[in-house]
Amino acid sequence: MIKKQNSFKCDDMRPYVILNAAMTLDGKIATKTGSSEISGEEDLKRVHELRRDVDGIMVGINTVIADDPRLTVHKIPSKKQDNPIRVVVDNKARTPLNSRILSDDAETIIAITENSNEEDFKERHQKLEKVATIFLSGKKQINLKDLMEYLYIKGIKILMLEGGSTLNFSMIKEGLIDELRICIAPMVVGGHNSKTLFDGEGFDFMNEAINLDLIKNYRLGKDLILEYKVKK
Numbered sequence: 001m002i003k004k005q006n007s008f009k010c011d012d013m014r015p016y017v018i019l020n021a022a023m024t025l026d027g028k029i030a031t032k033t034g035s036s037e038i039s040g041e042e043d044l045k046r047v048h049e050l051r052r053d054v055d056g057i058m059v060g061i062n063t064v065i066a067d068d069p070r071l072t073v074h075k076i077p078s079k080k081q082d083n084p085i086r087v088v089v090d091n092k093a094r095t096p097l098n099s100r101i102l103s104d105d106a107e108t109i110i111a112i113t114e115n116s117n118e119e120d121f122k123e124r125h126q127k128l129e130k131v132a133t134i135f136l137s138g139k140k141q142i143n144l145k146d147l148m149e150y151l152y153i154k155g156i157k158i159l160m161l162e163g164g165s166t167l168n169f170s171m172i173k174e175g176l177i178d179e180l181r182i183c184i185a186p187m188v189v190g191g192h193n194s195k196t197l198f199d200g201e202g203f204d205f206m207n208e209a210i211n212l213d214l215i216k217n218y219r220l221g222k223d224l225i226l227e228y229k230v231k232k
């Protein structure tokens with residue numbers, strides 16, 4: 001159980017953030033059509049043990065729309081209390097009301113902007129308010145640092161980030177990721193439009209890169225697991 005370990009701490013008023021993802025050898029986290037079943041059975045078990053051990057789990061809205069994830073602990077024996085609080089980063093309140101993430105398996109927090117020019121924004125906001133906890137922040141884009149502070153105050157001390165690639169890049173660029181646990185599957189799918197582990201706007205030069213320390217690597221079934229700490 002990782003909750004009891006002291007190494008999962010950061011100095012700021014924010015959760016310790018672990019990015020977990022599965023990618024193909026060519027760095028893709030989904031194919032060009034959005035198909036994303038990458039991990040082998042053993043890796044999925046590892047992922048669900050991690051979900052059980054964290055306080056919260058966060059994804060971007062495009063992941064909710066593409067995958068309709070549950071984000072619960074359901075691949076290992078578990079109780080309802082094992083499910084982490086689910087968090088969606090969703091500027092324009094686009095989370096579909098029939099999403100599995102809104103099930104009563106756990107609390108769901110949807111972070112949306114304070115205002116949006118989008119048609120029906122207010123109406124969508126009001127509907128979501130009835131089925132989820134709403135966190136308001138930012139004018140056009142969620143302020144991720146404010147969101148992290150809010151989650152910390154809510155009691156989320158360890159947060160698992162489960163993608164997708166746009167949110168992954170924003171989080172690491174803002175210095176909000178502490179650790180990465182990456183499953184590399186022995187597969188190649190190609191495609192210049194296929195999502196990679198980090199997309200977003202990217203950096204211009206190598207000297208801007210985020211540097212990592214490899215702390216652990218091991219085989220798990222057919223897959224390779226790499227664990228890194230982000231150098232501060």
Ligand SMILES: NC(=O)C1=CN([C@@H]2O[C@H](COP(=O)(O)OP(=O)(O)OC[C@H]3O[C@@H](n4cnc5c(N)ncnc54)[C@H](OP(=O)(O)O)[C@@H]3O)[C@@H](O)[C@H]2O)C=CC1
Nearest residue numbers: 021022029030036060062063091092163164165166167170
């Ligand atoms: N293999 C794996 O391990 C995983 C694969 N995936 C795959 O990733 C793909 C989705 O990734 P992607 O399309 O990049 O989308 P994301 O899931 O990263 O969602 C990105 C969206 O989040 C919203 N957002 C709000 N605030 C921010 C912020 N501050 N920074 C960044 N984004 C913000 C924006 O949407 P808006 O402005 O509209 O609100 C943005 O377009 C899917 O195909 C999914 O299957 C996902 C997770 C894991």
Ligand SMILES: Nc1nc(O)c(N)c(N[C@@H]2O[C@H](COP(=O)(O)O)[C@@H](O)[C@H]2O)n1
Nearest residue numbers: 022036037038039067069070071072162
């Ligand atoms: N670790 C991992 N391996 C894969 O192969 C994946 N496709 C993902 N995807 C993430 O898991 C979500 C689905 O979760 P549920 O099983 O529905 O709870 C998906 O949305 C991605 O965040 N992860």
